[in-house]
Every structure is written in C-alpha cells, then in structure tokens.
Amino acid sequence: MPESQDIDIRKVARAAGPYPVEAYAFVREGLNYTVLRVHANAEALPEESRHVSGGQLCIGLRDFAIDRYGLLAPVVLSSWNIHRTDDFGRIVFALIDAKQMSKNANDTIEDFRSVFDFDEAFSRQALRDRIGRG
Numbered sequence: 001m002p003e004s005q006d007i008d009i010r011k012v013a014r015a016a017g018p019y020p021v022e023a024y025a026f027v028r029e030g031l032n033y034t035v036l037r038v039h040a041n042a043e044a045l046p047e048e049s050r051h052v053s054g055g056q057l058c059i060g061l062r063d064f065a066i067d068r069y070g071l072l073a074p075v076v077l078s079s080w081n082i083h084r085t086d087d088f089g090r091i092v093f094a095l096i097d098a099k100q101m102s103k104n105a106n107d108t109i110e111d112f113r114s115v116f117d118f119d120e121a122f123s124r125q126a127l128r129d130r131i132g133r134g
Helices: 003-016 021-038 054-079 085-097 124-131
Strands: none
Touching: 003 021, 003 085, 021 054, 021 085, 054 085, 054 124
16 A cells, blocks of 8 residues: 555544554455455446445455454454444545545445444354354
8 A cells, every 4th residue: 555545544543533544454455355246347347336335345344354364353353443334334434534435425324334243243153154164
C-alpha cells in the first residue's frame, strides 16, 4: 500500500473509533475478496457494477478472515475490536466518509446490523467445517 494511503487510513482510524489501522486494511482487502466471489469476471466489470451489499460484504469478510487466519480468525478480529457485523459497518462507513470506499444511494449502516452472530460464525465447529478440519 502506498504511504499516502497509509496516512489516509491512519487519519480515518483516529477519527472513526476503536479500530486499529490493520482493521481498515483488512476491510479494504476483504472488499476486493468479496467482489471477486460475488461477481463473475469482476475485473472486467465497470466499478459501478462491482457493488456488493452490506450483508454480502459481512459474509465475505467472515470468509476472508477464516481463509486468512484460520482458527485464529475470531482472536484476530477481537484484537481489532471487531465483535459483530455492526463493527464492519462502522469501518466501512468511516472509509466511505474518507472517500476510500464508495456506496450507492440505497446503502446504509443499517445494512450491517446483525447480519450474523459472531459466536456462531466463529465457533470452533464452524471454523473447523470451513477450513476442512471438521
């Protein structure tokens, strides 16, 4: 990530709440991960056609965390003060306010409210099922 983007994310992180810079970087990377999973040939689509809903992004961020961190996913997210899908929404809307992400007219922070229960989504069994150690 270029240094100017690091500075922008640090500024956003200081203004937006209890989430460290790593959480913002994770959400930005997780958005790309989600877009590629939701839209076939995402690279060939114009940016406005790559939209994902708040719910889709939450599911994508869950999967991205598990794919990246495995059984440690809930520990990593918790260390970043991310304990529920609402936290993803706060980070996303902080990035939108900072012009680091975009939204369409219908997107609201409410789209991120209670998309899934973290205790269930990151239970030991759910993690093992997802990573194939069930």
